[in-house]
Amino acid sequence: MAEATPILSVQDLVMHYTTRKGDVSAVDGVSFDLENGKSLGLVGESGCGKTSIAFSLMKLLPDNAKIKGGSIYVGGTDILQLSHDELLKFRWQRIAMVFQAAMNALNPVYTVGDQIIEALDLHWGDLSREQSRERIGQLFEMVGLDPKLMDRYPHEFSGGMRQRAVIAMALSCNPDIIIADEPTTALDVIVQDRILRELKKIQEKLGMSMIYISHDIAVIAEVSDRIGVMYAGRMAELADGVDIFEHPLHPYTYALMRAFPSIKGEKHELVTLPGEPPDLLFPPPGCRFHPRCPRATDVCKQEQPPFADNGRGHFVACWHPMEANHE
Amino acid sequence: MNMTVQTSSVDTAPPLWQMRLKLALKNFKSGWAIFKENPIGIIGLVLIVFFALLAALHPILMATAWEPAVYDPITGYDFEILIHPSPPTWIPQPDNPMWEFSFRHVLGTDPLGRDVLSQLMFSTRSEFLLGVGAALVTVLIATTIGAVAAYYGGLVDMIFMRIADVVYMLPFIALLIVLSSLFDFELIHLALVYGVLAGFGGTTIVIKSQALTIKVKAYIEAARIAGGNDLHIIFTHLVPNLLPLSFLYMMFTVTGAIFSEAVLSFFGLLDIRMSWGLMIQTAQAAGYLLNSWKYWYLMFPSGVAITLLCAAFYLVGRALDEVVNPRLRKR
Amino acid sequence: MSNNNDKPLLRVQGLKKYFPVGGGFLRQARSFIHAVDDLEFDIPMGGSLGLVGESGCGKTTTGKLLVRLHEPTDGQIFIQNEQGELEDIAHRKGESMKTFRRRVQMIFQDPYESLNPRRTIYDTVAEPLVVQGIGTIVEREERVAALLERVGLTPATSFMFRFPHELSGGQRQRVAIARALIIDPVFIAADEPTSMLDVSIRTGVMNLMMELAGEMGVSYLYITHDLAVARYMCERIAVMYLGKMVERASTEELLANPLHPYTRALISAVPVPDPRISRQAIDIKGGVSAPIDPPPICRFFARCPLGDDFCENNPHPPMEDKGGGHYVACYKV
Ligand SMILES: Nc1ncnc2c1ncn2[C@@H]1O[C@H](COP(=O)(O)OP(=O)(O)OP(=O)(O)O)[C@@H](O)[C@H]1O
Ligand SMILES: Nc1ncnc2c1ncn2[C@@H]1O[C@H](COP(=O)(O)OP(=O)(O)OP(=O)(O)O)[C@@H](O)[C@H]1O
Ligand code: SF4
Ligand SMILES: [Mg+2]
Ligand SMILES: [Mg+2]
Numbered sequence: 001m002a003e004a005t006p007i008l009s010v011q012d013l014v015m016h017y018t019t020r021k022g023d024v025s026a027v028d029g030v031s032f033d034l035e036n037g038k039s040l041g042l043v044g045e046s047g048c049g050k051t052s053i054a055f056s057l058m059k060l061l062p063d064n065a066k067i068k069g070g071s072i073y074v075g076g077t078d079i080l081q082l083s084h085d086e087l088l089k090f091r092w093q094r095i096a097m098v099f100q101a102a103m104n105a106l107n108p109v110y111t112v113g114d115q116i117i118e119a120l121d122l123h124w125g126d127l128s129r130e131q132s133r134e135r136i137g138q139l140f141e142m143v144g145l146d147p148k149l150m151d152r153y154p155h156e157f158s159g160g161m162r163q164r165a166v167i168a169m170a171l172s173c174n175p176d177i178i179i180a181d182e183p184t185t186a187l188d189v190i191v192q193d194r195i196l197r198e199l200k201k202i203q204e205k206l207g208m209s210m211i212y213i214s215h216d217i218a219v220i221a222e223v224s225d226r227i228g229v230m231y232a233g234r235m236a237e238l239a240d241g242v243d244i245f246e247h248p249l250h251p252y253t254y255a256l257m258r259a260f261p262s263i264k265g266e267k268h269e270l271v272t273l274p275g276e277p278p279d280l281l282f283p284p285p286g287c288r289f290h291p292r293c294p295r296a297t298d299v300c301k302q303e304q305p306p307f308a309d310n311g312r313g314h315f316v317a318c319w320h321p322m323e324a325n326h327e
Numbered sequence: 328m329n330m331t332v333q334t335s336s337v338d339t340a341p342p343l344w345q346m347r348l349k350l351a352l353k354n355f356k357s358g359w360a361i362f363k364e365n366p367i368g369i370i371g372l373v374l375i376v377f378f379a380l381l382a383a384l385h386p387i388l389m390a391t392a393w394e395p396a397v398y399d400p401i402t403g404y405d406f407e408i409l410i411h412p413s414p415p416t417w418i419p420q421p422d423n424p425m426w427e428f429s430f431r432h433v434l435g436t437d438p439l440g441r442d443v444l445s446q447l448m449f450s451t452r453s454e455f456l457l458g459v460g461a462a463l464v465t466v467l468i469a470t471t472i473g474a475v476a477a478y479y480g481g482l483v484d485m486i487f488m489r490i491a492d493v494v495y496m497l498p499f500i501a502l503l504i505v506l507s508s509l510f511d512f513e514l515i516h517l518a519l520v521y522g523v524l525a526g527f528g529g530t531t532i533v534i535k536s537q538a539l540t541i542k543v544k545a546y547i548e549a550a551r552i553a554g555g556n557d558l559h560i561i562f563t564h565l566v567p568n569l570l571p572l573s574f575l576y577m578m579f580t581v582t583g584a585i586f587s588e589a590v591l592s593f594f595g596l597l598d599i600r601m602s603w604g605l606m607i608q609t610a611q612a613a614g615y616l617l618n619s620w621k622y623w624y625l626m627f628p629s630g631v632a633i634t635l636l637c638a639a640f641y642l643v644g645r646a647l648d649e650v651v652n653p654r655l656r657k658r
Numbered sequence: 659m660s661n662n663n664d665k666p667l668l669r670v671q672g673l674k675k676y677f678p679v680g681g682g683f684l685r686q687a688r689s690f691i692h693a694v695d696d697l698e699f700d701i702p703m704g705g706s707l708g709l710v711g712e713s714g715c716g717k718t719t720t721g722k723l724l725v726r727l728h729e730p731t732d733g734q735i736f737i738q739n740e741q742g743e744l745e746d747i748a749h750r751k752g753e754s755m756k757t758f759r760r761r762v763q764m765i766f767q768d769p770y771e772s773l774n775p776r777r778t779i780y781d782t783v784a785e786p787l788v789v790q791g792i793g794t795i796v797e798r799e800e801r802v803a804a805l806l807e808r809v810g811l812t813p814a815t816s817f818m819f820r821f822p823h824e825l826s827g828g829q830r831q832r833v834a835i836a837r838a839l840i841i842d843p844v845f846i847a848a849d850e851p852t853s854m855l856d857v858s859i860r861t862g863v864m865n866l867m868m869e870l871a872g873e874m875g876v877s878y879l880y881i882t883h884d885l886a887v888a889r890y891m892c893e894r895i896a897v898m899y900l901g902k903m904v905e906r907a908s909t910e911e912l913l914a915n916p917l918h919p920y921t922r923a924l925i926s927a928v929p930v931p932d933p934r935i936s937r938q939a940i941d942i943k944g945g946v947s948a949p950i951d952p953p954p955i956c957r958f959f960a961r962c963p964l965g966d967d968f969c970e971n972n973p974h975p976p977m978e979d980k981g982g983g984h985y986v987a988c989y990k991v
Contacts, residue, residue, distance in 0.1 A: 045856035158945050159713075188712040188883065188946070193927035193939050215856065218886075218929035241933040259861045260931045261886035263913050270890060272862040276826050292858075346819040350778070545772035546782075549837065552725050553786035554759035567776045 005076070006033035007209050008057070008095075008177055013070035015049075015056050024280045026052040028233040028288075029070075031307060034177070034226075039203065039210040041224025041241075043217050043256075045277055049233040050213045051100055054179045057211075058097050059087055075176070092123055096175035100182045100213075103162035106154035112165045113150030116172055123173045139168040144198050160191035167199065171206075178203075179211045184219065196223055217260050221245065229253045232278050232288040235307060239314040249310060249321040251293050287319065295320045358650045368646020374639035378632070382451035393445065400449035401600050404440040405432070411440040412615065414624055435624035437606065438613040447628050450602045454636060457518050457588055458581035464522025465530055465580040466573040472527070473534030474565040477542050478557065488535070495528035499583075500590055507596040514599050517591065521584045530576045534569055541568045571651040578644030582637040589633045603629035665744060666700035666736075667877045668724070668845055673697040673733035673748075675719050679950055692949040693719040695901040695957075697733070698977060701845070701877050708888030708909070709881045710924075711898035712946050717881045718767075720898070721847035724879060725764045726750065737761065737845065760790060763838035765867075767850040769830035773822040779806070779833050780818040786841045805836045809866060828859035832866065839870060846871070846878040853882065864891060885928050889913060897921045900949040900957045902974060907984040917986045919964050956989070964990040 015027035026049045034040045042050050055061050057072060059079060071078045074094055082090060099105060107115060116139065117132045127135070137147035143164040154162055163183065170178055180199065184192035200223060203210050214220050220227055221241060228238040229250065237250040248254040258271040275292045278284050284291055290300040299319050307317040362368050389395060397405050405411075409425065415435045420426040434443035476487040506512070506520060541547070542565065550560050591597045592604025595612070599605065610616055610625035674697075676690040694716045701707050709717050722728045724735060726747060736744040737758070747758050763786075766772035773782050783802045787793055793801065803814035809832040811817040822830055831851055838846050848867065852860040868891060871878055880891045888895050889909055896906040897918065905918040916922045919942070926940040944961045956974050959965045969975075969989055977985040 045858060158947075160945055189885075189927040189929075190712065190923060190942065191945060193929070194941070196929075197939070216929070217857070218931035221931050221933045222929045245932055245934065256857060257931065259857045261884075261890045262931050263886045263889055263925065263928050264930045264935055264937070265932070267889065270861040270865065272865060273858040276828060276859060277856070347778075350819060350821070544774075545766035545768060546774040548722075548727050549764065549766065549772055549834075550785060550789075551727065552759060552762070552764050553789050553837075553841075554756045555785070555789040559789055563777075564774055568774070 007036040007075055008034040008211075009071075009073040010053075010057070011071045011073075013053065013056060013072065014068040015052055015061075016066050016068055017052075017062070018064045018066065019281070022281050025233050025283050026065075026280055027056065028283070029304075029307070030230075030233075030235045031070075032228055032235065032238055034209050034211065036176075036209055037203075037207050038225045039212060039223060041212045041214070041220035041227045042230060043214060043220040043227060044230030045215055047277065047280065048230045049280075050215075050230060051181055052233075053230075054097060054181050054211070054213060057095060057179060058091055060091070060097075089123075092119070092173045092175060094175055095177040095179065096170040096173060097179040098163075098167055098170045098181060098183050101186065102166040102181075103159055103186065106162060106165065108154050111151050111153055112157065116150070116165070116169050119169050119172050135172070136168070139171055140165075142171065142202055143168045144194070160187055160195065163187060163191075163195060164198075167195070171202070174206075175208065177209045177211065179213065181213045182215070183212070185214065185216070192219070199223070217256060218262070229256065232283060233280055234288055234317060235315070236289065236318070237314075237316045238307075239316075240312075243312065243314055247314070247322075249314065249316040250289075250318045251295050251320075251322060252289050254322050287317070289318075295322075361650045362646055365646040365649060367642045368649075371639045371642030371644075371646065374635055375643065378451050378636050378639070379455070381448045382455060385445070385448035385452070388445075388448070393442075398442050398445045400441060400446040403442060403445065405436060405442070408432075408436065408440070411436050412438050412610075412622060412625055434628050437609055437625060438615065439609065443606070443624060443628055446601055446606055447603070447632060450606070450629075451632070451636075453514055453599070453602060454585050454588070454632075457514050458584045458636075458640065460515070460518035461522040461525065461584035462577040462580040464519060465526035466577050468523060468526030469530040469534045469576065470566055470569050470573045473531050473538050474561050474569060476531075477535045477538030478561055478565060484535075487531070491527055491531045491535075494524055495532065497524070497528070499524060500587055503587055503591055504594060504596055507591055511598045512591070512596060514588070514597070514602070517588060517597065518584065521587055522580070525580045525583060530573075530580070533576065534572060537572050538565055538569055541565055571647075575644055575647050575651055578640045578647060581640040582644075585633060585637050585640075603633050665703075665738060665742070667703045667705070667738050668701040669734075669736040669744060670697055670699050670724070671734045671736070673720070673723060673735065674731045675716075675723055675728055676731045689951045692901045692952055694723060694730075695949070696974075697903050699896060699903065699906060701879065703738070703844075704872075704875050704877055706871065706878050706880060706892045706894070708892030708895040709879055709898060710883060710885055710888050710895060712883065712924075714900075714946060714948060715898040716901045716949075717883075717898060718849050721764065721849045721879060721881050724845070724847050725762045726755070726758070727764070756790070760786075760841050761843055762845045762847070763841070763843040765831075765834050765838050765846060765848040765851045768854060769827045769834060770822075770854075772834050773830055775822050778819045778821060779811075779825070782822075782833060783836045783840055786837065790841060792841065801840065802836070805840055806833075808870070809833075809836045810862070811836075826859075827855050828863055831855060831863050835863070835867060835870065839874065839876070842874065843876060846876055847881070848878055849881045850883070851880075852887065853884065867891070885913070885925060897924065900946065900952065902957045902987065903977065904958065904988070905984075905986050906977065908982075911982065911984055915984075917980060917984065917991045918958075918988050919962050919990070920958050956987075958988075964988075966990075 011031050013027050013030045017024040017026055030053060032040065042053065044050055056067055067080060072080055079090060106112065113136050116136050120127060120132050120135060136150050140147045140150060145161060145164050157165065184195055196219065212220060212223050224241055226238065227241050227244045229236045229252065231252050237244060237253045244253060245257065248257060255271055255273050261270060273292050278288060286302045287300040287305050290296040293300065297320065305317045305319045307315055309315050389398065397403050413432065413436045414420065415433055416429045416431045432442050434447065437443055472487050476484040503520065547560060547564055550564055588602060589604035592602050593608050595608055606629040607626050610622065615622040615625050673694060675694040677693055679689040679691055697720060699707065709720060711717055719728065723730055730748045733748060734746045735748045736746050739745045750758060780802055783806065784798045787798045803818065806814035806817055811829060811832055825833065851867065852863050855863060880888060882888050892909055894906065895909050895912045897904050899920050905912065905921045913925060916925050923940045923942040926937060930937055942961045942963060949957065954973050956969050959969050972989065975987045975989050977987045979985055
């Protein structure tokens with residue numbers, strides 16, 4: 001790995017939601033780095049805290065959420081220490097986000113173009129209308145939309161077109177980092193494929209860094225340089241894409257990959273994990289995976305395994321990792 | 328797969344009804360937990376209990392402390408007091424040499440020499456019966472029609488909804504006034520008419536729209552695939568899921584019914600012998616309301632009672648709304 | 659059950675379902691969505707067919723037609739009756755419909771909407787028995803308990819009297835499977851039963867369905883938008899495009915040797931959960947819309963990379979056997 005300072009560095013992030021039943025431990029001690037121009041994929045099942053991490057990075061938290069600890073460095077500044085005004089400037093210009101189910105979030109009563117102009121105005125201030133429209137035209141072309149469509153209303157767009165428009169919006173302020181939370185989940189495979197390829201192209205062209213979030217290990221495998229596997233609010237394993245597929249160290253990663261059907265290659269038996277992910281109101285002690293883990297021992301039940309580098313930047317949080325046969 | 332097929336342990340399980348009872352209890356508890364966090368609902372509930380106690384206490388007092396000849400809410404007369412209406416006996420009356428401190432008439436007497444408190448308490452029961460009766464009729468009608476109209480759609484729906492629209496637009500009170508001047512209107516009739524009108528109008532429309540959202544749920548289709556007929560689907564799937572909403576609207580109907588009773592009685596259009604509305608009407612008929620500050624005790628007790636009881640049911644309804652519609656919960 | 663293995667369990671011919679658009683009460687609709695248009699296929703006894711395609715191509719409508727939640731606009735649906743004879747149930751009503759209801763069942767996509775929130779798990783699973791009047795209360799209870807254990811909800815007594823909201827998505831889907839199997843159907847239409855479940859739970863439900871179908875000799879139509887899932891669940895796969903079936907073949911044949919240009923594009927777009935395998939995406943232009951009054955030519959023509967004058971001037975191509983039961987509807991292959 002190159003020794004450049006990462007554009008994003010998250011250390012021991014802890015985030016809770018307060019609810020009437022108690023605290024939901026949605027993110028618990030998550031650490032990762034994102035290098036400039038690279039992409040990181042966060043994969044994990046529903047409710048494991050992927051979106052919560054994204055919201056923390058944007059510092060766009062719901063009222064009942066609280067960051068309890070850790071630090072988030074973006075290009076050297078800890079954004080958790082920024083004032084409200086500083087944050088406003090920082091958000092969208094340094095780090096932007098495509099929200100989960102964002103395509104349903106477009107306001108039906110304004111044209112798509114106007115909604116992007118609004119976002120532009122917020123950050124560039126004094127652009128004339130012509131300048132704004134020109135910029136939107138460029139953005140539209142970048143995401144593969146006909147610029148003529150900017151005066152249409154969201155309902156006239158198909159799901160895939162809306163998703164592109166939302167991506168254009170995220171691009172509008174030239175951010176260094178884009179977080180794409182389930183960018184293609186509601187879309188059909190053909191459209192998904194096209195949008196993922198376009199995102200990759202844009203990333204290369206603009207030299208941006210990306211964080212992809214998905215529950216679909218196949219999507220993550222295709223677009224990410226590095227992959228983080230999350231389980232129940234914690235990062236179970238973090239490594240380079242190929243590495244994690246060739247030598248999964250965490251029993252959960254291992255099971256996840258063998259639970260995922262593929263249309264290519266041998267048709268192997270699909271493994272099933274017993275049980276279900278824990279309720280994060282009452283996460284199990286020790287390793288959060290231990291109730292479902294075939295390798296669990298007493299130490300797993302009592303002590304949280306450290307998130308440690310097993311060499312070559314392959315991090316894993318497990319007391320009994322699978323055999324690593326790194327040559 | 329880690330699945331062990333054990334022989335079922337049904338024989339050792341407690342009987343069905345016990346399990347169901349436990350569940351009902353559990354559901355009630357969780358609902359109550361949400362309800363009790365809302366001060367509005369608690370205030371409403373306390374008020375309702377207070378009025379219920381008033382109503383329950385009346386016959387007891389009549390049988391014990393209160394002499395019927397004096398305290399009967401309709402035929403009573405207190406000869407020991409010369410001028411009726413008389414203000415509460417515990418308030419000093421400088422211009423009345425006969426006055427002495429007592430709790431003989433806590434809320435005074437009316438122009439006909441009857442005890443106001445006794446009237447108030449006596450009427451409470453009928454107000455409850457009226458309100459709850461009307462509400463039951465409403466819920467029965469609204470739920471059935473809402474469910475049927477939503478389920479069948481098409482012509483059935485159209486006919487019912489046109490009726491509902493018409494009823495919804497009717498000026499309620501005006502219609503009741505017309506009806507009651509044409510027929511002898513007793514409380515039970517009022518309950519019925521009001522219940523039907525409220526049921527057919529707005530409540531049906533609300534419940535039907537809820538039924539429409541339930542009708543498209545997959546469990547309805549599953550029931551049809553299982554071979555369930557229309558009746559089965561309406562009464563085991565649609566209606567039970569509508570009941571919480573119906574119950575909510577029941578609360579609002581109670582409020583409306585009590586209020587319309589007051590209005591009708593005030594115009595003397597009801598064929599009843601005593602009610603809160605009638606108490607005000609008696610005072611008004613005798614011309615005492617023109618000087619309402621002096622004769623406040625003729626109007627205030629029943630006026631306040633009407634307001635409070637109406638508000639109570641409304642508040643409980645609001646709080647139940649939160650239990651029934653999880654969206655409204657604060658968190 | 660019948661020993662008549664040469665006859666298919668289910669045979670569909672010329673099946674159509676058109677939904678009116680924009681019409682209303684007493685008002686004639688001027689346009690129709692051709693949601694399902696002229697389908698033809700068999701499902702053998704104990705066999706399984708996967709139905710794949712993009713959103714809105716008519717998969718759910720097909721499933722609902724087969725279990726007669728919709729009445730077909732046209733066409734026949736033959737299903738073997740208890741005597742092993744093929745009976746057309748396309749327009750069946752009344753009592754004879756009720757006996758048919760014992761033979762087919764459906765499993766729905768959304769486990770949060772397919773169970774009535776106000777009924778216990780027991781009520782839900784026992785419902786088919788109750789409405790069909792099968793068994794005494796005690797017998798029903800025993801049957802439900804045994805099946806709940808079989809679908810992995812053990813101990814059954816602790817699940818029987820819970821409400822759906824006390825169950826997770828995977829557990830609910832197991833309940834739905836139990837409800838579908840309780841009256842020993844011969845056919846089940848499963849509409850994306852695992853698409854809303856997480857991976858680690860999904861495989862359990864998939865395996866369970868396959869095991870039970872094998873054990874009880876149930877045939878099924880497995881509707882999914884995920885080719886990889888269809889590969890694991892089904893012996894044969896049929897691909898739909900805007901209401902038409904465009905290709906049908908045995909699973910491995912279809913994946914290894916797709917013939918229809920749409921199937922090829924579809925397969926090439928499926929992401930592979932392994933960064934070491936690279937794939938070459940075949941691009942097709944445009945996107946899917948709804949088949950509202952489509953022109954009579956090939957449905958795929960507007961997006962087809964192979965289409966030419968012949969395609970443009972001829973009716974929608976018929977399904978043709980290209981050998982070994984590999985059917986394709988395309989003039990250009
Ligand atoms: N506003 C909130 N209040 C309380 N709990 C919340 C809130 N938002 C999320 N949670 C809980 O926090 C946990 C993590 O949620 P999060 O949305 O980050 O998961 P996710 O990995 O993005 O899941 P998905 O794949 O379903 O989007 C979940 O258990 C969720 O129930
Ligand atoms: N009840 C209905 N009334 C009118 N149109 C309908 C109805 N049901 C489905 N359609 C239309 O028929 C077409 C096929 O729908 P269907 O639900 O069968 O698609 P699908 O393949 O199941 O899609 P998805 O993958 O999104 O579930 C769509 O264009 C849809 O809008
Ligand atoms: S720490 Fe223990 S329980 Fe956790 S994944 Fe490793 S072996 Fe399994
Ligand atoms: Mg999320
Ligand atoms: Mg569907």
